[in-house]
Amino acid sequence: QVQLVQSGAEVKKPGSSVKVSCKASGGTFSSYTISWVRQAPGQGLEWMGRIIPILGIANYAQKFQGRVTITADKSTSTAYMELSSLRSEDTAVYYCARSRDGYNDLDYWGQGTLVTVSS
Amino acid sequence: QSVLTQPPSVSGAPGQRVTISCTGSSSNIGAGYDVHWYQQLPGTAPKLLIYGNSNRPSGVPDRFSGSKSGTSASLAITGLQAEDEADYYCQSYDSSLSGYYVFGTGTKVTVL
Secondary structure (H helix, E strand, O other), X not given: OOEEEEXXXXXXXXXXOEEEEEEXXXXXXXXXXXXXXXXXXXXXXXXEEEEEOOOOEEEEOHHHOOOEEEEEEOOOOXXXXXXXXXXXXXXXXXXXXXXXXXXXXXXXXXXXEEEEEOO | OOOEEOOOEEEEOOOOOEEEEEEOOOOOHHHOOXXXXXXXXXXXXXXXXXXXXXXXXXXOOOOEEEEEEOOEEEEEEOOOOXXXXXXXXXXXXXXXXXXXXXXXXXXXXXXX
């Protein structure tokens, strides 16, 4: 059974950066894709980007290009999402989620990490 | 900004059938990409409900079904139950510059 466990809640100042981790267990980490999805309070789901750990290649939604960096450490089966130049509108719950190789659905999700941006 | 459009809300009495539409375009659903559906209960992470347009993961009741035609897809819930009250999102792949994976705007299902 695949499990994705994310790091804890963060409070950040505007203009700073945040790095959220997502540790996977079960399955073969390198054989799947990890996406990051965020959800602002009372809003819908927004896909930010993904990484294919076996290739180390990341793709980003155009909206976040230049501000988000997604990485993966195969030795610890952990993916990371770093968002820079934070503003109040980035206050949201950030989720990591897995796609199986060759599929575009997100079949396992982390529990979510609340990032609050406030001065 | 979502590129897949869903109705904001649908409602039904217990036992009834409700459907949720998901309308896309020629760069996502209309291009032949699969549609997936997620259920999000209050305060929890989304859960995969339907993948590949009409397939249910293990453990998902057969009251939930999905279909796709042209640039749209639909999720149907038959025999509506109180526990189905949640937010539902569709998701697909988009080949335009808007992003690789795209979500619908979300639909709140209320059980009357």
